[in-house]
Amino acid sequence: MKFWVGFLALLLAAALAFLLRYYRRWRRADRELKTVAEELDVQRRAAEQEQKRKKDLVAFLAHDLKTPLTSVVGYLTLLRDKPSLYPAERERYTAVALEKAQRLEELLGEFFDISRMELHQDEGRRDTVQLTLLLEQITDEFYPLLGDKGLKLEADIAPGLVTVGDADKLARVFDNVLRNAVSYSHEDGAIRLSADLEEGSVHIRIANRGLGIPEKELSNIFDRFYRLDAARSTRTGGAGLGLAIAKEIVDDHGGSIAAESNGADTVFHIVLPAL
Secondary structure, X not given: OHHHHHHHHHHHHHHXXXXXXXXXXXXXXXXXXXXXXXXXXXXXXXXXXXHHHHHHHHHHHHXXXXXXXXXXXXXXXXXXXXXXXXXXXXXXXXXXXXXXXXXXXXXXXXXXXXXXXXXXXXXXXXXXXXXXHHHHHHXXXXXXXXXXXXXXXXXXXXXXXXXXXXHHHHHHHHXXXXXXXHHOEXXXXXXXXXXXXXXXXXXXXXXXXXXXXXXXXXXXXXXXXXXXXXXXXXXXXXXXXXXHHHHHHHHHOOOEEEEEEOOOEEEEEEEEEOO
């Protein structure tokens, strides 16, 4: 009798051990299936977002190019159909048509830049970049743009700042952020640019006083095609790509870009690895 009791106990223990192993394998397989399903869902959503970005690119391209193109065609038609215009009128209409054509060129440049980044076709160079010299050159080139609004540019750039990257792309970053500051500054104000070495990184600050950025919008301003409001859109005519392009370039260089604003004063912080 004791033999059969012991045998049944061993048999029951073996069955329980088998069931436990099967249950653990089933749980592991279930977790793996859930992981695969989650990964597939992430890939599906990424593909949907990619498709949406492409549709947005086409939609914004059509929308943003239409207004300046219509103006160019309208003013050129007026110049053709009215040869008797006074010289002053002809000069004014020609100047407006040229301004709108230049805006078209800028918009197309932004769209081509973002398209190359989207398709990963623009790998860029990686050379030693003398940031101090690059920033000094850019600030010198900006003085003509400041005159129309009576702005002044105050620069405080530490000597010997160096990083590794694509100088042309980094120049585009600083140009985009400075243009943003010029566009949204009060007239007769000042734009302040500073650059120094902090904890192994180059920290560039570009500050202005003017049309500030609401705190709730700060996390969105680097999104593609994002515009704060109609006032800003009308004022600059931008496609909402300048800051997005700047962020992609900075990210590609292993750095970071962020903004802070108290409603009047706005500061952009650009951090790049120092060499």
